[in-house]
Amino acid sequence: MKKATVERILDTAEFEFGAHGFVETSLRTITSKAGVNLAAVNYHFGSKKGLIQAVANRFFEPLTVGMQKRLEVLGTQHDNHHQVLTELYRGLLLETLTIAQRTPSRVALFARLINSAYSQSQGHLRKHLTHQYAPLFLLLMQIMREHMPSMNHEQFFWRFHHLLGMMVFTLSNSEALAAICAVEYAAQRELPEILQQLVSVLVAASEAPVTPMEKLA
């Protein structure tokens, strides 16, 4: 049985958005590759912005459910900071892998969505994401902060975004990096291997000594 129009559009859009970005992907590309009429997007999603938000929602929904469960468990532990942070990052990357079904374009989509939450170029998406997923985001930050006890609020804020950047860059460029790696080191690495490397680096960066808010000189 043929998949419904809405799902076909979402599947294709999610792939193309992940591979080429929101602006660089046209509705004509999406609809033709999905085998549906051009007008179907505006009929079912109202506009291109509506489609982008729908893609974001379908992607984030299972991720938030999975992370919510993990955070509930981790939130009760308070003793071993190192271990909790390790479990937290491992869980976050595992959930991402599961949701992304190990395809690079879906992983890249995740990174693009996070990036959009901070960029002004997709203002509608920024507003949508911050309104929709702020609670989970804040819970994640709160648990992380509890296990970085040497920092004040602002120091943690900056540290958090350093960690986020490390993840986002690796995720969004995982395909290109894996390609370079295959050529330079003759090693065909898959996503689970790449992300495994990330965990201990994230933990170490979390545990790096706190620097006073002074100017770089």
Place this chain on the structure above:
Amino acid sequence: MKKATVERILDTAEFEFGAHGFVETSLRTITSKAGVNLAAVNYHFGSKKGLIQAVANRFFEPLTVGMQKRLEVLGTQHDNHHQVLTELYRGLLLETLTIAQRTPSRVALFARLINSAYSQSQGHLRKHLTHQYAPLFLLLMQIMREHMPSMNHEQFFWRFHHLLGMMVFTLSNSEALAAICAVEYAAQRELPEILQQLVSVLVAASEAPVTPMEKLA
């Protein structure tokens, strides 16, 4: 005396590209804000791609000169890994600050250029950058690698890009992050303060224990 057309275009283009990205910035926006004729871009730079590459060159040229000097000095030191890495990251961020003249949009431009070197969306820029600045890039990687002696080549490759991602994300979103920080923590942070935080985290991430290339599970 009025600045020459070419420089006015480059100044405006660099600002707009940094603030809104290459695709999202139109030649009409650049030329109108620069107060020059629309056709001037194609006359002086051949095409929009030519303009982007010219902007990249004008930005990277002084950066490469400054970094070359720093790397020559650092390349002779071999004893204290921690100290050399600290100096290296501090130097890199200081050079970036100098070149970017402390304006967020120029810092963001730097991050966008680095990102383009890994993205397929601006293929011409990727090729241009890798051909033009590969030597400096490789020298930087080589010196860094010498001070992360516990890693093999491939492990260093991944670690390097984790560090790069941390920098790129912080640099490209520094304006948005500073704005959030000002609201949440009533602290007006400037770029030198933000980047100072980054140095010790970069070093710690460099010194994080090496993980075998296993799958995340």
Place this chain on the structure above:
DNA sequence: TAACGTTTGAAACGTTCGTTTCAAACTATC
């Protein structure tokens, strides 16, 4: 000043984009 190469200005070209239109096809209900 005359002539020539360079630069600028205003307009248009051809494409692509998101969106809209509206008739045709389909589907569910009575």
Place this chain on the structure above:
DNA sequence: GATAGTTTGAAACGAACGTTTCAAACGTTA
């Protein structure tokens, strides 16, 4: 099987884009 509501299809719209054209203005040299 007729009807009403939903979905699809083909075409067009208006706007924005990069690029091109070509005459006018400028600057330099003889």
